[in-house]
Amino acid sequence: TSFFPSYFQVSTGAYKRQVHEVPLGKQITDPALIEKITWATWTSILGDEVIGIWPRNADKADVNCACVTHAGLNIVTGDDFGLVKLFDFPCTEKFVSGCFILI
Numbered sequence: 001t002s003f004f005p006s007y008f009q010v011s012t013g014a015y016k017r018q019v020h021e022v023p024l025g026k027q028i029t030d031p032a033l034i035e036k037i038t039w040a041t042w043t044s045i046l047g048d049e050v051i052g053i054w055p056r057n058a059d060k061a062d063v064n065c066a067c068v069t070h071a072g073l074n075i076v077t078g079d080d081f082g083l084v085k086l087f088d089f090p091c092t093e094k095f096v097s098g099c100f101i102l103i
Contacts, residue, residue, distance in 0.1 A: 085098030
């Protein structure tokens with residue numbers, strides 16, 4: 001979700017990021033507008049803000065979940081290999097090495 005005015009984003013099963021306006025649900029497709037949105041929370045695995053969470057040669061389904069910390073400084077991901085990784089947020093540089101967290 002975003003701060004006012006309200007928007008929400010979803011990741012589709014086809015690995016597409018969609019941004020919608022609340023309360024009408026109208027899809028926003030203007031990249032310039034999407035770039036200006038300040039998000040209150042982030043749980044998406046897709047978007048320019050998280051391009052670096054994807055390892056080199058990763059399959060689209062390899063990264064399963066992501067969540068930005070309350071402070072908005074880090075993002076934690078979970079993947080198909082059972083790893084939990086910590087990255088700086090936003091993570092806009094491709095193929096960044098995250099810190100591994102052992103659980």
